[in-house]
Amino acid sequence: MNNQRRNVLKTGTGAAVLGALAAAGIIKPGIALAEWNKAAFEAKSMADTLKALGAAQPTDSKEVQVTGPDIAENGAVVPVGVTSAIPGTTLMAILIEKNPNALAASFTLPAGTEANVQTRVKMGQTSNIYALVKAGDKFFVATKEIKVTLGGCGG
Structure with a gap:
């Protein structure tokens, strides 16, 4: 099909x-x-990625949730989701700390859109996953560690 x-x-x-x-x-x-933020997707470090996204110092928030398995048997296909209960959420991004490029996905949400995204990412090794959310002029973040048993980024 x-x-x-x-x-x-x-x-x-x-x-x-x-x-x-x-x-x-x-x-x-x-x-x-889709909008393409080339600098953010090509950034190698978390700090450079956050800077390219305009989110130098995001605030930890319990209103942002990052979901995924505790253990991923295959790092080539890891289901990850982000939800935000923060009103006015306009951007959601998924960052993987130990990947060669930290930014795995970025979603721009039009006004009135439910702040909930799901995707699959590649992970080369066990790493923290960061859900970055923008609402208004502020950035918020939540973290989850996912353990990888079989590498996905060339492993």
Whole structure:
């Protein structure tokens, strides 16, 4: 089924359909395209990543939750989630302390969106996972350690 979707998009029909949906106002270009913070995704250290995101000193918060398994049997596919009960949450990011690049995922949330994201990340080794949340002009963080038994970042 995934191959069918890819083939439709490759033929140009998919692009035409997306164009028609955008023209009709059903989808908006900003929704379909992700924002790319190149400096944050290329940063090697946690401090550099936080600086690139504009979050030099995030505050610990019990209103931010990072979820994932206590032990990941395969570091190549680790399910991780972030939820925020902080009103006005506009950004959620997942950072992995011991990965070659700390920033694993970043999500920009439009106003009125439920602050809950789920994804899968690669982890090269046991590490702390940080859920970074922006609400207003402030950044908040929560941490969870996930133990990895089989490496995922080239391991």
